[in-house]
Amino acid sequence: xxxxxxxxxxxxxxxxxxxxxxxxxxxxxxxxxxxxxxxxxxxxxxxxxxxxxxxxxxxxxxxxxxxxxxxxxxxxxxxxxxxxxxxxxxxxxxxxxxxxxxxxxxxxxxxxxxxxxxxxxxxxxxxxxxxxxxxxxxxxxxxxxxxxxxxxxxxxxxxxxxxxxxxxxxxxxxxxxxxxxxxxxxxxxxxxxxxxxxxxxxxxxxxxxxxxxxxxxxxxxxxxxxxxxxxxxxxxxxxxxxxxxx
Amino acid sequence: xxxxxxxxxxxxxxxxxxxxxxxxxxxxxxxxxxxxxxxxxxxxxxxxxxxxxxxxxxxxxxxxxxxxxxxxxxxxxxxxxxxxxxxxxxxxxxxxxxxxxxxxxxxxx
Numbered sequence: 001x002x003x004x005x006x007x008x009x010x011x012x013x014x015x016x017x018x019x020x021x022x023x024x025x026x027x028x029x030x031x032x033x034x035x036x037x038x039x040x041x042x043x044x045x046x047x048x049x050x051x052x053x054x055x056x057x058x059x060x061x062x063x064x065x066x067x068x069x070x071x072x073x074x075x076x077x078x079x080x081x082x083x084x085x086x087x088x089x090x091x092x093x094x095x096x097x098x099x100x101x102x103x104x105x106x107x108x109x110x111x112x113x114x115x116x117x118x119x120x121x122x123x124x125x126x127x128x129x130x131x132x133x134x135x136x137x138x139x140x141x142x143x144x145x146x147x148x149x150x151x152x153x154x155x156x157x158x159x160x161x162x163x164x165x166x167x168x169x170x171x172x173x174x175x176x177x178x179x180x181x182x183x184x185x186x187x188x189x190x191x192x193x194x195x196x197x198x199x200x201x202x203x204x205x206x207x208x209x210x211x212x213x214x215x216x217x218x219x220x221x222x223x224x225x226x227x228x229x230x231x232x233x234x235x236x237x238x239x240x241x242x243x244x245x246x
Numbered sequence: 247x248x249x250x251x252x253x254x255x256x257x258x259x260x261x262x263x264x265x266x267x268x269x270x271x272x273x274x275x276x277x278x279x280x281x282x283x284x285x286x287x288x289x290x291x292x293x294x295x296x297x298x299x300x301x302x303x304x305x306x307x308x309x310x311x312x313x314x315x316x317x318x319x320x321x322x323x324x325x326x327x328x329x330x331x332x333x334x335x336x337x338x339x340x341x342x343x344x345x346x347x348x349x350x351x352x353x354x355x
Contacts, residue, residue, distance in 0.1 A: 024289065026317060047286070048286045
């Protein structure tokens with residue numbers, strides 16, 4: 001085994017589960033396989049593992065129903081919030097047309113909704129399909145130039161459309177660790193978002209497409225665990241259990 | 247009904263007994279079947295068979311020749327043994343009378 005290229009093999013094996021990585025790399029060392037052979041074997045295994053994930057509905061829902069449309073909508077909301085803030089501060093905003101009547105109360109409502117939508121979307125993605133998060137991130141990155149052309153106004157900061165990222169990443173992090181919220185917590189979150197959305201809608205401060213951002217919050221309610229049920233998929237440490245996780 | 251590769255894997259693991267783990271099973275399959283066995287095919291099949299309850303696995307000891315990395319040990323379950331026996335019987339039944347099938351001793355006598 002060429003030791004100089006071994007870190008490359010270890011890097012390629014990173015997406016594998018810890019125990020499986022240990023066993024596979026150990027087997028390759030014991031068998032005395034060449035570095036390139038080991039590398040292609042590891043790539044093959046990683047590819048098989050990724051393909052197997054797509055036999056479930058979860059990654060499809062996470063990536064194509066929630067992830068990409070959600071990211072696009074949240075970019076629009078981020079720009080809307082920045083525009084409203086800039087206008088209220090007396091700055092020139094350009095041709096961007098806000099959805100609502102401007103006022104500090106509605107701005108605060110929008111900011112809260114942006115954080116809540118982003119967090120709920122991130123949490124849903126993190127808990128639904130943690131192993132395809134990298135694909136979600138890659139596709140969102142591919143979407144950035146398209147969204148740049150459509151959304152950004154010349155007068156806004158380049159980062160205006162990414163306001164949602166921080167709460168979304170926070171949500172993803174918690175979703176991966178917690179997997180399921182308690183039913184009361186999930187219900188409170190979804191109910192608060194719904195009430196604020198209705199308030200914003202009646203004031204003409206919500207675009208119809210924003211209602212789609214309510215889906216992750218109610219999805220969390222549907223997936224929430226009851227008070228007496230403490231079972232948690234993340235706590236399943238058996239190898240078969242981990243194989244079935246997504 | 248098992249697949250061909252699944253049968254090869256279970257049979258090799260059963261022959262190896264307490265020494266059945268990834269690298270040894272792979273070597274065994276390559277030696278008996280005279281064909282290459284990729285790590286990807288091996289580990290995805292082990293996982294599938296374990297999910298079906300035909301194998302159990304656990305992390306074993308680490309050795310110096312493996313760079314201090316642990317082995318994934320494999321054991322065939324009772325259900326796995328029965329599935330392999332069914333496959334073997336089916337192959338024997340379907341092969342009887344075929345020109346390439348080796349005649350059984352009782353038929354020769």
